[in-house]
Amino acid sequence: MADPVWLLVMFDLPTLTKEQRRTSTAYRNLLLDQGFSRAQLSVYCRYLINGTAALPVINFLKATVPAEGYVRILQLTDRQWAGGWHLFGTKYIEPEAPPDTLLLF
Secondary structure, eight states: OOOOEEEEEEEEOOOSSHHHHHHHHHHHHHHHHTTOEEEETTEEEEEESSHHHHHHHHHHHHHTOOTTOEEEEEEEEHHHHHTSOEEETTEEEOOOOOOOOOOOO
8 A cells, every 4th residue: 555645835926916916815725625734825735645646636736826826746755744844943843643534434
């Protein structure tokens, strides 16, 4: 069985005009609607059960990049994600546990 993965989406979208701000907000909401969590202002992450489950999500994200946007998508194994450091000032924060998966039966 394949290992769980995290998708990390980082983006820069222009926000100089009212229309650009609307587009930026719509993209953030799109990520939230797709099950992503906000890690930072323009960084969102999502836990998936394996890399195969990530493919449709990646394809969807590729198809929805705003015309003036720059989006980077990284796929990390659960082990790589857990090996990261979470710092808030000089305080270390333990990485969060993976979310529970939904069981259907």
